[in-house]
Amino acid sequence: MTITETDDVDETTRRTTADTAPETSTLAPPARAERRLSQLDWLESESIHIIREVVAEFERPVLLFSGGKDSVVMLHLAVKAFWPAPVPFPVMHVDTGHNFPEVLAFRDATVDRLGLRLEVASVQDYIDDGRLSERADGTRNPLQTLPLLDAITGHKFDAVFGGARRDEEKARAKERVLSLRDEFGQWDPRNQRPELWNLYNGRHRPGEHVRAFPISNWTELDIWRYIERENIELPSLYYAHDREVFERDGMLLSVGPYSQPRDDEPVVTEQVRYRTVGDMSCTGAVESDATDVAAVITEVAATRITERGATRADDRISEAAMEDRKKVGYF
């Protein structure tokens, strides 16, 4: 099999493509290409269908919006799904208190631009009043579960849109598009509902809620290609910039109030970018000179390391770290 290293990502149009017919095939006549959706159009259509289904079948949906690229794409799809009407639900951010300031600013600007209501569930509040306590390792991602569940219960949200993608991580590969959670927010991977065709069953008992994942089938590369095609704006730290970093556990961490280098961890200024945006304390940067979306696509297409593997300390805690957190109500 030949592996093409990279090729120019050509200009895509919004419409169907005529260049998708396979090369001469020994098995079948070439497929009719004039009415076949390209991969991105197919994914977009599927996601819009899911978002509309959830809004139609649930009383109080909410969309988790952090300002990270996946939630930005998900919100963009929601805007498209209901155009010319506004997005018919609020957005919510579970703020760990350790987020990058530029991402929070981007979050607020986006919410203002679209005229949405933003609910913030704050981990810091829970730590301040003693409902949660700081972990020894300083990471706050696992602490998000309780404020999230309390907010879901308090606002009576019955459907929570998340930007999780199945290609991100082993346990997420097992998720349904509509994932039922009990009153404790728990996910039981051994007892998931069959999910058939595009008929999503969102029925649930009082107290239960559903997590909906409209971009389940998108890969990191799909997300970036879509960002390019749709001219979607992102927080600046997704693109290469100079930053003071130090190395820990093979990751480049930003020097900031929540991640201070130890004496044996020299600080250097590197040209870096972030592949994922989460907590400053556990999200690593990657060395990169990709200053625009085309360069990022080239880089992502050629990378040999997964998105989370390269950048997320919290997923390394144990082999089943994500599964364990999901079972107790994490996204």
Added chain:
Amino acid sequence: MSTQTVSPTTTLLRLATAGSVDDGKSTLVGRLLFDSKSVLADQLDAVERVSRDRGLETTDLALLTDGLRAEREQGITIDVAYRYFATAKRSFILADCPGHVQYTRNTVTGASTADVVVLLIDARKGLLEQTRRHLAVASLLRVAHVIVAVNKIDLVGYSEERYLELAAEITQTGAGLGVADLRTIPVSALEGANIVDRSGKTPWYTGPSLLELLEELPPADEPSDESFRFPVQTVIRPQGAARDPRYRDYRGYAGQIAAGVVRVGDAVVVLPSGKRSEVAGIDTADGELTEAFAPQSVTLRLTDEIDVTRGDLIATAADAPVPTQDVEGTVAWLAERPLVPGSRVLLKHTTTTVQAVVRDVVGKLDLDTATLEPAERLELNDIGRVILRLASPIAAEEYLVSRRTGAFLLIDAADGGTLAAGMVGDALAAAITPEDRPAQYTI
């Protein structure tokens, strides 16, 4: 993703794996990902580390897909894992389904959205009941192509004789169950034979490798060849909330085209009401279209102010289905509690959910003889025929005609659980002999 760059205009092919437990499905998927360079360094590092910790001599590629703790502990696959990989020619969404009988419902799940089912059998064991069951599921769900991978061919000494014997038996069984397009390939997932590259150890096999075949197969018939069908998901009426005052009086019907093509000016009928109108506009957030086709998500405007709501079906006026409250269908029963005549359930069809009562259980499929046997009830994992009476009419069609408007779910009204995957009409036509047909055939 991988080191391949796929043009953004590539098409997707969706595949599902099936087979009995221990046939090596996860190993095959791991091999497919590994040999197509779709496994990234950190994933491989993790798998190699765990394999070493367990004292294995070689890397256990099944660990790439068995992501749950219990799966790794027991060395089995519990639930469908979705994987994504791409070659220079095509992108793939792969649903890796478990083989245990108790997880048959997951195979039904994976097959319901698949263009291709890759069914594994163990060359030493041959066809098992699960093999027949999975062939029946693939036939029932109208999966366009079935590839039977005769795995562990290395353990029968790469024997052509054994392969041909099994291939003949599979072909005959598949034909009996009505599988549309069936191919066989001798493979060894462990050795990597005929998965990505053709193996020198099977010189008697001249066909393509598994990946070559997956790159070449045409996706499932495009529903754009069928008559236009559009289940309404939601009505878009911004009124005072419109951010652009031009859209204050906008009224459109949002949905995903289930089948066919629609053009501005087309005569349509709204079901079940039967009211007629014309398509005034096809809208998307990116602008108006003159025509749209399945599976695009669009918003339709009609020329007449008629009552249209979620759950209605907008169809081409020239060739529209007849709404009915009597549905006969084939169901794959997925629940622990049995289905008996008199059971009250909910039926979800396209974007509508209605109450239903089970009038009769016609029979259940005997997988060994591929015939419908008399039955009083359906138990977990049974595939059978039922007659349902609905509280209100639905615009259903034969599943053999349309995979979208012929499919339904049965749902437990009390706890919301999904009880069955249903297909309207004679979904398993090949398995049903004419004398089995009831005199009163409703659809």
